[in-house]
Amino acid sequence: MNTDNRKTCCSINRNKVTHNVETKEKDFAREPLLEEPTKTNGERVLIPGGSFYMGDSFNEGFPQDGETPVKEVEVSPFHMDTFAVTNKDFSAFVKDTGYITESEKYGWSFVFYQFVDRDKVELAEPSNHWWLPVKDAYWSQPEGKGSSIEERMNHPVVQVTWNDAMAYCDWAGKRLPTEAEWEFAARGGLVKKRYPWGNELTPDGEHRCNIWQGTFPTYNDMSDGYIGTAPVDTFKPNGYGLYNMSGNVWEWCSDYFDPRYDHSKIKDPKGPDRGRGRSMRGGSFLCHDSYCNRYRVAARNSNPPDTSSSNLGFRCVSDIR
Ligand SMILES: [Ca+2]
Ligand SMILES: [Ca+2]
Numbered sequence: 532m533n534t535d536n537r538k539t540c541c542s543i544n545r546n547k548v549t550h551n552v553e554t555k556e557k558d559f560a561r562e563p564l565l566e567e568p569t570k571t572n573g574e575r576v577l578i579p580g581g582s583f584y585m586g587d588s589f590n591e592g593f594p595q596d597g598e599t600p601v602k603e604v605e606v607s608p609f610h611m612d613t614f615a616v617t618n619k620d621f622s623a624f625v626k627d628t629g630y631i632t633e634s635e636k637y638g639w640s641f642v643f644y645q646f647v648d649r650d651k652v653e654l655a656e657p658s659n660h661w662w663l664p665v666k667d668a669y670w671s672q673p674e675g676k677g678s679s680i681e682e683r684m685n686h687p688v689v690q691v692t693w694n695d696a697m698a699y700c701d702w703a704g705k706r707l708p709t710e711a712e713w714e715f716a717a718r719g720g721l722v723k724k725r726y727p728w729g730n731e732l733t734p735d736g737e738h739r740c741n742i743w744q745g746t747f748p749t750y751n752d753m754s755d756g757y758i759g760t761a762p763v764d765t766f767k768p769n770g771y772g773l774y775n776m777s778g779n780v781w782e783w784c785s786d787y788f789d790p791r792y793d794h795s796k797i798k799d800p801k802g803p804d805r806g807r808g809r810s811m812r813g814g815s816f817l818c819h820d821s822y823c824n825r826y827r828v829a830a831r832n833s834n835p836p837d838t839s840s841s842n843l844g845f846r847c848v849s850d851i852r
């Protein structure tokens with residue numbers, strides 16, 4: 532990935548270790564499927580499909596990310612998991628299959644520096660970045676030796692690569708969403724809004740997603756309640772009943788990433804045929820407006836398919852049969 536002048540507060544890739552507005556608008560508004568969605572509605576929701584305006588209507592993204600121009604895109608109905616894949620879910624997969632993740636094979640993964648005790652944890656190599664390559668950091672010990680997911684079974688699994696996510700999907704009989712599906716779903720039936728719930732970050736002072744408050748990357752005042760990951764059912768869901776589409780953890784998508792998003796395929800676009808990385812959406816608990824505002828629904832990012840970090844997970848979708 533070309534990261535020369537991209538603000539990468541909440542993403543990092545393995546290759547980086549070596550150095551330290553339309554004239555006439557159509558009415559796409561639709562009624563949300565659920566008036567007041569609750570967690571008891573099951574583990575997945577029906578995303579009704581239809582046409583929507585994909586991309587950044589505010590021109591506030593990073594130009595290199597390719598969030599514009601806004602284009603009219605149609606997606607077919609599908610099911611999306613209400614929550615990101617949790618540590619509990621991923622444990623069941625590993626138990627059943629004996630799957631070994633890529634971080635385990637590499638022997639290290641990226642951890643945000645504030646979660647690393649440098650006296651106790653060994654680095655794979657020296658680093659002055661806020662992303663530290665930590666030895667033996669992987670999904671069930673996300674911050675390296677001595678860390679554990681025991682108290683975080685209902686949090687999103689992290690330290691999983693795109694390839695790991697694909698293996699999980701295969702086991703679960705599901706798949707990763709395309710970028711178009713992810714964005715359609717994240718918008719929750721709203722049209723041209725900034726976040727899954729509207730345009731205001733904290734409507735009536737209420738936090739609706741897990742990002743960074745304070746001064747990135749030094750001081751997080753945690754006014755949303757979380758310094759790292761939050762349980763997958765934290766905050767109110769969007770109009771489709773989906774939790775934490777914005778913030779908490781980045782979510783892998785199936786597409787290859789290309790900043791020049793193909794405008795010609797307006798029905799169920801699956802992204803380009805090749806690319807250096809795979810797309811990811813939604814931002815993470817490290818996003819802050821001062822540095823990386825990618826917790827907006829239109830925001831895009833990518834990583835090589837073998838990269839993992841402590842703020843990157845995924846959520847599954849399934850076709851309607
Ligand atoms: Ca937070
Ligand atoms: Ca998310």
Ligand SMILES: [Cu+2]
Pocket residue numbers: 539540541542814815817818819823824825826
């Ligand atoms: Cu970010």
